[in-house]
Amino acid sequence: MNPAPSPSPTVSDRIVTVPNALSIVRLLGVPLFAWLLLVAHADGWALAVLMLSGATDWLDGKLARLLNQMSRLGSLLDPFVDRLYVVVTLVAFVARDFLPWWVAAILIGRDVVLACTLPIYRRRGLPPPTVIYLGKAATFALMCALPLVLAAQLDWAGAATVHAFGFAFLVWGTVLYVWTGVIYLAKALALARSAPVAAT
Template sequence: MPEQDAAREQAAKDGAPDRILTIPNVLSVLRLLGVPLFLYLLLVTESDGWAFALLIISGATDWLDGKIARMLDQSSRLGAMLDPLVDRLYVVTTLIGFVIRGIIPWWVAALLIGRDVVLTLTLIVYRRRGLPPPEVIYLGKAATFALMSALPWLLAGEMDWSIAAFASAVGAAFLVWGTVLYVWTGILYVGKAVAVARAIPVSTGAVGGRA
């Protein structure tokens, strides 16, 4: 997802209006306020049903704010930076919360978060050469979809209802496939960055400012 964040940031710099009070930005702020609430429901009160509902609502509003931004022409620089930031906070806090609750192994969270940290660092290679971020790999989108699907299913498996076992199995399947694809695409992105670093010299103008 760092590659998608960088693409959105680049698009914002390339001409998105500098607007603050828009419907998509309001939705992003509401999602941001939901992060500590989600952790409270998950870890303090262990209200898994409410935490599950909040996770679903967050995913729905994430999709909705993008649709609204395009339909109403309300894209903005703030939104291009805020939306992926909130996405990242939800993913990281959910993974950490799941580890604390024992829903997923700690090493799975470490792999997923570590992959994003590494890819964020590889973006320096492109910036120092005055290049745009790498194109998003389609397989990476599939990996992200699998992981985003796994989280609510896994939480649903912790709830006291008739489909808990089914939900856990579905969530585990999405988690396994998503993790494998996520790590694999991370390796591909790192390979691209290494190739760029070897083939293209650092831009003189980028050394002082954009790096």
């Protein structure tokens, strides 16, 4: 006899949840990270904030499933904070000459292009496309690359090795990020041609 399938997690309208609180803490860490990196030049502390953000990003997703606290706010807030960290980190790295400007332009430009496709879904009464596996892999690679690139700027024995690994993850993540951007763009354009605009 096959076991009964486990019920899918319920997505609620709750605002006050543990995962949402962690996302708010991550959000408040963005200006602190930027100040540490661009004003105080406290790169070690900035690295600690960036790593803590990555840890809480993993933790809030686990807790949302474990505590059955999946919420609509969390589904919007969590990826927003992820994107904000990536954008702020890239801009700060370019300002500090840790990365060439064109790398940041490619990654940020991809998100700008996809943001312009959101009205296609809204006009048809549809939600934005779900994140595909390759998109998650691309974000994971970038979230690994950025702390490694920052760690390589510190004065320690393993800096050269970490620098190599950081840029390897960055190249892999950038390629996947652009490729998934092309997939999302193609989906949006196909929808624009095939699905009628919802009646108002």
